[in-house]
Amino acid sequence: MNAPDETMRAVEAVLFASETPMTVTDLRAYVGEDADIAAALAALAADYAGRGVELVERGGRWHFQTAADLANFLRRDREDSRKLSRAGIETLAIIAYHEPVTRAEIEAIRGVQISKGTLDVLMEAGWIRPAGRREVPGRPLLYATTAEFLSHFGLASRRDLPGIDDLRAAGLLDPVDLAFEAAHSENSDGEAVVTGDEDD
Numbered sequence: 238m239n240a241p242d243e244t245m246r247a248v249e250a251v252l253f254a255s256e257t258p259m260t261v262t263d264l265r266a267y268v269g270e271d272a273d274i275a276a277a278l279a280a281l282a283a284d285y286a287g288r289g290v291e292l293v294e295r296g297g298r299w300h301f302q303t304a305a306d307l308a309n310f311l312r313r314d315r316e317d318s319r320k321l322s323r324a325g326i327e328t329l330a331i332i333a334y335h336e337p338v339t340r341a342e343i344e345a346i347r348g349v350q351i352s353k354g355t356l357d358v359l360m361e362a363g364w365i366r367p368a369g370r371r372e373v374p375g376r377p378l379l380y381a382t383t384a385e386f387l388s389h390f391g392l393a394s395r396r397d398l399p400g401i402d403d404l405r406a407a408g409l410l411d412p413v414d415l416a417f418e419a420a421h422s423e424n425s426d427g428e429a430v431v432t433g434d435e436d437d
Contacts, residue, residue, distance in 0.1 A: 244268060248277040258298035258384055296387040296394055305391065324355050329364060333386070333398060337368040337379035356380065364389065 247268045252259060261274045268274060278299055282292045291304050321329070328351055331343050344350050359365040368381035382395070392398065 244272045244274070244277045245280055247272070248274060249281055252292070252299060252301055255300070258295060258300035258388060260298050264299075294393060296384045296392075298384045298388075300388070302388075321358070322355070324351060325358055328355050329359055329382075329386075332359075332365055332380050333382050333395065336381040336395075337371075338381075339371055339377040339379055341377060343380075 248264055251264055251267045261278070264274050264278075265272065268277075278292070278294075282294075285292045285301070287304075289304055289307055290301050292299060292301055324347075327347055328343055331346050332338055335342070335346070338346075340351065340356070356365070363383055363385040365380050365386070366383050368379040370376040371379055386392075387394065
């Protein structure tokens with residue numbers, strides 16, 4: 238076999254054996270500094286395209302996964318234990334769209350306090366992570382999403398998150414969201430918007 242084939246085989250073997258998605262740098266540590274990892278990944282992705290197992294890239298990390306259209310064959314005996322509350326879903330969405338954000342910033346956007354347990358659940362799921370501290374008094378902890386978040390929701394990067402039009406078209410905006418958006422649009426001419434207490 239020629240050199241590119243050997244590189245492909247090595248990359249394929251390392252990815253199959255890895256328990257977590259790997260970056261090009263991660264792969265280079267196993268396969269060698271001089272190996273053309275990018276070309277090997279592209280060739281492998283093309284080779285696996287359309288098969289039961291595919292090679293995909295999520296947030297700069299590569300891994301093998303079951304083809305999306307075959308996922309239903311694997312769900313028969315698996316119970317999804319990651320049932321998120323509405324607070325959890327809202328918190329995850331805020332972090333994904335505004336990261337990195339502090340707990341206080343999340344609460345300001347939601348309009349209510351969040352329990353520490355909500356953030357713990359998201360971290361245990363592997364979807365968010367501490368991302369340093371904001372350089373302001375008190376140096377509050379920042380939160381951001383993870384590569385596992387991108388992989389779980391089938392996103393190549395945060396740029397693939399749905400926009401407001403996509404959410405509206407999918408019927409994922411409730412009447413309160415739509416009313417808020419309409420009120421915001423009506424006052425987008427520079428007028429200050431005065432709102433009441435969020436809890437009223």
